[in-house]
Amino acid sequence: MSDTTIDTTTRASTLQQARLPRWAPLGLAAASIAAGVGIGTAAGMGNPFQMGLIAALLFVILSYGVTAAVEGGRQAKNQLATSLVWLCFLIAVVPLLSLIWETINRGKTVLDGYFLSHSMDGVQTILPGGGAYHAILGTLEQVGIATLIAAPIGLLTAIYLVEYGRGRLAKAVTFFVDVMTGIPSIVAGLFILSFWIIILGFGYSGFAGAMALAILMMPIVVRSTEEMLKLVPDELREASLALGVPKWRTILKVVLPTSIGGITTGVMLAVARIAGESAPIVLLVFGSQAINGNPFEGAQSSLPYYIYEQWQLGNEASFDRAWAAALALIAFVMILNLVARGIARWKAPKTGR
Incomplete structure (x- = not known):
């Protein structure tokens, strides 16, 4: 060998x-x-x-x-x-x-159709019965108004930082966005309480709570949208600008459609983030046992406030209602996350072979 x-x-x-x-x-x-x-x-x-x-x-x-x-x-x-x-x-x-x-x-003991379609108006809190319909309605309205306020402002701020932001102003905006990202929710509630209710003299309402939720939601939308816009290749912008397309139209027709999936996902996750906030709601919404479909007038309830309220009562029936409302809130947040993932997959860029 x-x-x-x-x-x-x-x-x-x-x-x-x-x-x-x-x-x-x-x-x-x-x-x-x-x-x-x-x-x-x-x-x-x-x-x-x-x-x-x-x-x-x-x-x-x-x-x-x-x-x-x-x-x-x-x-x-x-x-x-x-x-x-x-x-x-x-x-x-x-x-x-x-x-x-x-x-x-x-x-699951009390979460059923009756619980989801009735309020606590006229129900003795020490006895079984009642529901969380008024709290679910309040949560949907408050979160919806907060999204209508925060999503456009956050989107436009992110576009400014990525596409136009240069110099001291952009650095200042970035700094304050970072600060607002870590702000405690109770601080946002106290700000709206002092400004909207004490100084301007408006009453407790779902809209007041929505403004506090919008403050908490805006930095999340800005950060997520900013990261999605940065992922858009510069070649797409340069190709559009080389054809003589104005920059604002390039952003509207090229940049945003390319990143719309990630932007939508970020907004949905921000909505899920604020849906469970309780501190600003306790300060501003004030709570109500009856159904109030007008978020701009009168006290209103929400799921986080309802859970806190029922747990404070300290009896077995209220404990069951609090757990059922917590399960409904988790299901709501889970649905939002699934919708966000579905939109992200639907709007994801198609890859060739």
Whole structure:
């Protein structure tokens, strides 16, 4: 056998390395769960979360040890990093799933057609009955008005920053948008309370709450729209301008249609963000047990305020109504997110083969 053949054979043998079967992670996970349950039971732990943490720790140790023994130290380090990423993901997801499960389990008891179509007008709060129709109507009107106020202002601000913004004014606008992004919701409520109700003398209404929600929504719309406009290739703008098209028409006919999917998604996510705000609503809407379809006059309710109000009553019937309203609010936000994803996929640029 020649030296070349021996060298090739040696090189091939060094490249070959033992590998764990594809089902090994599942097997290790099952063994870790069984061991975690056994250790937790023997130690008298009745909390499944504690057993889950033990099982997760055992899975990280077992996967690292088995991988190191079979595949070597380099693959073991890779497996350790992968296991830690999965562990952090599960730790983040478990509270969310627990929250959703608890809300569904507690809210489904009274969430039905009657609850969604009746108000609390004339209902004794310590007795079962009543509904959240007035709160749902208030939420839809307040969020809708806030969107009509915030979406155009945010869109035009983002267009200015991306297409025209240069110099100190653009930097100042960017700075204040960043500041408004982190502003507490109660501050927006206090601002509208002092300006709209105390100084100008208007009363509590759904419109006052909508203005506070618009303040919270605007920076989100500006940021999301700005990022979507930046993703539009400059070649499209330059091609349009080279044909003699004015810049405003280029923005209207080229830039916005190209990014409309992402802009719509950002607006919908901003709507979902403000739908659950309670602090400015408590300050400005003032709450009402009856149906008030006029957001510009008189006190009005909303789902976040309704949940807060029912929980404050402190009896079993009000607790059930609060959980049902929370489930309805989660469903509303989830529907908005699904609509946003659908619009983003529908309006996504088509790619060729």
